[in-house]
Amino acid sequence: MTKKEDRFYAVHSVERALSILEALGANPEGTGVTRLGKELGLHKSTVHRLLNTLMKYGFVERDEATERYRLGMRFISLG
Numbered sequence: 001m002t003k004k005e006d007r008f009y010a011v012h013s014v015e016r017a018l019s020i021l022e023a024l025g026a027n028p029e030g031t032g033v034t035r036l037g038k039e040l041g042l043h044k045s046t047v048h049r050l051l052n053t054l055m056k057y058g059f060v061e062r063d064e065a066t067e068r069y070r071l072g073m074r075f076i077s078l079g
Contacts, residue, residue, distance in 0.1 A: 016042060017050050021071065024060065030068030 019040050024031065033051065037044045051069055054060035058074030 030070040
C-alpha cells in the first residue's frame with residue numbers, strides 16, 4: 001500500500017486515540033490533559049474528549065487526587 005492509500009484508509013480520530021494510549025504507556029505515573037495536548041500537538045478539548053471516551057470503555061483511568069490520566073485495567077483483560 002502506498003502512503004497515499006495509508007492516509008485514505010486511516011481514521012484520524014482512531015490515530016489520535018492510539019497516540020494518547022501510547023503516550024500514557026510511556027508515562028506510567030500518569031499525565032494531565034495539558035501535557036498530553038502539548039506532547040501530541042492536539043488541542044486540550046480534543047484530548048479531553050478522547051480521554052473521556054477511552055475512560056468510558058476502561059482503557060484509561062483518572063486519578064481524582066492528581067487529575068492525571070493513566071492506562072486502565074481493560075488492557076489486562078484483553079491481554
